[in-house]
Amino acid sequence: MRIVIIGAGEIGFHVAQRLSQEHKDVVVIDKSPEALRRISDHLDVQTILGSGSSPVLLEQAGIQQAKLLLAVTDSDETNLTACLFARALAPELTKLARIRNQEYLHYKSTLTREILNIAHVINPDQEVVLALERMLEVPGAMEVNPFAGGRVKLIGVKVCPDSPLIGVRLMDIPDRYRDNRFIIAAIVRDERLLIPTGPDALRREDVVYFICGGDRVERVLPLFSPCTTKIRNAMIVGGGSVGLLAAKALERKGLSVKLIERDPQRCEKLAGELDKTIVLHGDGSDGDLLQEEGIREIDAFIALTGGEETNVLLSLLAKRLGAAKTITRINKFAYIPLVRAIGLENVISPRISAVHTIFRHVRRGKVISSVFIRGEEAEALEAVAQEKSPIVHKPIKDLRFPKGALILCVIRGEEVIIPDGNSVIRPGDRIVILSIRANISKVERALAVKLEYI
Incomplete structure (x- = not known):
């Protein structure tokens, strides 16, 4: 190719x-x-x-x-x-x-x-605003990746110390939560991504990626992070094109928004284009200004200036001053793991959003969408199962699927199915698969044609 x-x-x-x-x-x-x-x-x-x-x-x-x-x-x-x-x-x-x-x-x-x-x-600017909206719609989430038009969501979240799932074996979770089916797709522990098995159990401070129906997120998320609260207001620093698009988007969502911009002429333009956002002329790195504007009461502090080093410093300052949640715009791919290592877990990147869009078209088979998780150590694919694919007409437990790859969800018409070992994929089903990087080519072949792929 x-x-x-x-x-x-x-x-x-x-x-x-x-x-x-x-x-x-x-x-x-x-x-x-x-x-x-x-x-x-x-x-x-x-x-x-x-x-x-x-x-x-x-x-x-x-x-x-x-x-x-x-x-x-x-x-x-x-x-x-x-x-x-x-x-x-x-x-x-x-x-x-x-x-x-x-x-x-x-x-x-x-x-x-x-x-x-x-x-x-x-359009990288629009892509990053969409990612921001998804993150704010699911309080407590570090990443939100929608599939099937939002009917299914793959969510990354840090396990809180008071989570009822700590110490529970993954194989025991389905029996405990029959009414809210979900699958834990991956665990990040000590900076390593793990594809878990049934005997594995969650620990506090794990970062977990789970998948469930979009209408179940509000019920499932508190199992991992009971302490999260709804986002009602936000403070944006940086009134460039991304900051303007973000403020407009959050206005439409009904959030109370403050936007800080240091260029007075740009402030006038922003005030003329925004309906409800409070536009403030000032330096977002001014701790006194942030405190005067109630940083401790801000649910989401969003650093969207054009300088990623500036955004990192702004988020660290806001976190120190008491902001409940910080979201940091980063452009360079190499910076993202470093930023997360210093405690800024909520990162949005125009370039990563663009790459996700590109890889949807790169993948073989009828791939509808594709997203990388945790520094591209793994990839989640949404695809249409084809008649000649080796993954159809058999129980999932009998599939010779590559190690490190999981079938997370099946969408059949309007029905969202969180599968178990006895579930059978039919031709035309939309499926979500998570795979480690090394096995992506094998998964592609499984989705494309009927071949031996082990």
Whole structure:
């Protein structure tokens, strides 16, 4: 499967890195010799120096043989031009483009259907706001990943010391909570991700990923984190494009919002575009200002400035001053485990959100969505079970499924099924599978065609 990536920045490098580890045929085009040198020094992929908007270079990259084009440079115009020539050179090619300019996004349907036939327009700002909304809708959650249009949710949460599940073997949980079925998909303990088995038991301070029906979250979450309270208000620091989109989104949710921005002219613009948000001119790192604005009564402090180091310091300050929950915007992938190690567990990243969208289109089989969890040590896939797949027509307990991979949920029509060993997958079912990184290719083959995959 050949994949052409235009742009060797953070997103392009990260996607190329992951694909090269899975032995995909990858070509990266970029105008920067330094960016391509970084690719060549670390990854086993082909690189081409030049503009990805050049039809000559697209042909040189083998665009006619490619299955997927990812246009993820920082230039919207380059990405759009690349998709234009790609459509002319390879009409059947699937194209994804990163677009940030709101003026272009007003014509999203035209770009995706009429002119360029782009399969998906990736807007990192909008993606990160969606992730923020999901996190605030589920108080206490560190991550919220919806599947099947929100009817199923995979949630990451830290186990509180007073959780009734501490010390309980996983095999005993279904009998105790028959009315609220859920599956514990993964446990992060001492910075290691574990795919648990029946005899395993939860410990305090574990980070747990569990899956359940979307309508059951309010009942299941308190089993892990009984001390959580509903988010009623939020304080945002950073009035850039992401901060503005976030404030609008939280207004629509009915939250009371304060937004701090240090640029007075930007404050005037924000005040003119926001209906109910209180816009404050000031420095978000000013502890006196935060205390004057009631940081101790704030349910969610959200650091959304353009500088990730600034966001980390802001969140640490807010946490020290008594904010109940902090959410930190981080761009560099390498920073995320470091930030979590110092106690800032709630992280949102425009680039990670963009990568999740991209990998939905990379996966083989009828994959509908894909998300990485905990530093990409594992991946959750939502896919449609096919007639010729080896996972259908057999009880799950009899499947020769790769070690480190679990079938977490089955969606059959309007029914959400949390399966057990006797559950049988039927063709056309939507299933959610969690797999460790090493076995993703085996899971892909199981979803795609009837092959021996052990």
